[in-house]
Amino acid sequence: MMRKSLISLFIATALTLPASAAAPPFETPAPVAYIKDLSSGAVLYAKDADRRMPPASMAKIMTVDVAFDLIKKGELSLDKMCTVRPETWQQWHGPQAGSTMFLSPGEQVSVRNLLHGIVTLSGNDASVVLAECIAGTEPAFVALMNAQAKRLGMANSHFGNPVGWPDGGVTYTTARDLGTLATATIENFPALYKEFYQQNEFTWGKTLGSNQPITQGNRNPILGKVAGADGLKTGHTQEAGYGFTGSAIQDGRRLVMVMAGLTSFNQRIGESTNFMNWGFRAWQSKPLFAAGKEVGKAKVQLGDAGEVGLVAPRDLAVTLPAGTAGAMRVKVVYDGPIKAPIKKGQHIANLVVTTGDTPPQTMPLVAAAAVDEAGFFGRIRAGLASLFA
Numbered sequence: 001m002m003r004k005s006l007i008s009l010f011i012a013t014a015l016t017l018p019a020s021a022a023a024p025p026f027e028t029p030a031p032v033a034y035i036k037d038l039s040s041g042a043v044l045y046a047k048d049a050d051r052r053m054p055p056a057s058m059a060k061i062m063t064v065d066v067a068f069d070l071i072k073k074g075e076l077s078l079d080k081m082c083t084v085r086p087e088t089w090q091q092w093h094g095p096q097a098g099s100t101m102f103l104s105p106g107e108q109v110s111v112r113n114l115l116h117g118i119v120t121l122s123g124n125d126a127s128v129v130l131a132e133c134i135a136g137t138e139p140a141f142v143a144l145m146n147a148q149a150k151r152l153g154m155a156n157s158h159f160g161n162p163v164g165w166p167d168g169g170v171t172y173t174t175a176r177d178l179g180t181l182a183t184a185t186i187e188n189f190p191a192l193y194k195e196f197y198q199q200n201e202f203t204w205g206k207t208l209g210s211n212q213p214i215t216q217g218n219r220n221p222i223l224g225k226v227a228g229a230d231g232l233k234t235g236h237t238q239e240a241g242y243g244f245t246g247s248a249i250q251d252g253r254r255l256v257m258v259m260a261g262l263t264s265f266n267q268r269i270g271e272s273t274n275f276m277n278w279g280f281r282a283w284q285s286k287p288l289f290a291a292g293k294e295v296g297k298a299k300v301q302l303g304d305a306g307e308v309g310l311v312a313p314r315d316l317a318v319t320l321p322a323g324t325a326g327a328m329r330v331k332v333v334y335d336g337p338i339k340a341p342i343k344k345g346q347h348i349a350n351l352v353v354t355t356g357d358t359p360p361q362t363m364p365l366v367a368a369a370a371v372d373e374a375g376f377f378g379r380i381r382a383g384l385a386s387l388f389a
Helices: 056-072 086-091 111-119 124-135 138-151 175-188 190-196 265-281 376-388
Strands: 003-011 032-037 042-047 081-083 108-110 201-206 213-217 229-237 241-250 253-262 283-289 294-301 307-311 316-321 328-336 347-354 361-367
Touching (some): 056 241, 081 124, 086 124, 229 265, 241 265, 316 361
Antiparallel strands (some): 307 361
16 A cells, blocks of 8 residues: 655754744735745745736747757757748737737748747747747647646646737736746756846847847846846736746756736836845755765565665755754655656655745655566565565
């Protein structure tokens, strides 16, 4: 019978952390706000983070994530040339069409340049051209977006178009889901994230008459204002207000934040900057286990070994209020015994850390080695052992 198994550990540091240590306070007029520390998995702040809302152009993070996934799989090349259909250009040019890359009808544009046009310029035209280039039609690409959302566990999200354009409520998401999406993009595609999400400006298209190149700046409100800021995407419609999903890294510690429903361009800059700075200044990261360190062992069912080591897949740390340190309770949790076969590096357990009255922090643990299924006689022995246990 499968049961929840616990391995309790106890870690103490030099200072004493009062049992009642509280999370640092933060106030914001943003109706929706969420921030997470990727080094520990700790959610530092959540305000109405599960409210369904229109994402506006923050939906383009998913458009880019789908493209990144295909590139990583070798199914899409950055050098692939895409054609701007006249019908697409007609729909997505002019002031009424929102942000633009200034594409031209019939123009040939590489996937690489379209991605720059989406990430740096928030081009609606670039998003639709890329969607049609990848999937043939916009609806077919939207199906890829929703399939990706399901794989990532974005249970409160649905996409109706690749740009986040208002569509009567068909497209919706939550701050928590946007945090999940941003985290997946950063962690699953680090090289592509670095290449595309750190550009301060991008030049494409030419002005009418003078035929001068058009250079537009990145709309990211924390670039140049928060040290280590490098992503991700703003959004704005009358329906959604001003929103931003952002990330920054300082001293190896990466935060992901989401704010939505702000009332102005300038308010978005100020609140996003304050929120990210608070996340770095009011909290600190304490190392727990280095990558590859064995944390415990898990029982294995019907395997050629009776147990398997549980190791940290990356450097694991706990996030604490700044200026505090002390005792913390650490539990290894898994549904066990774990049934063989098990692959080396497979996520089979979690490390759950509790300290003070801050929310528990959950981090993955993976199998230290592969465990194959037991042979015929091994199964008989395991069955007898289970019968008489």
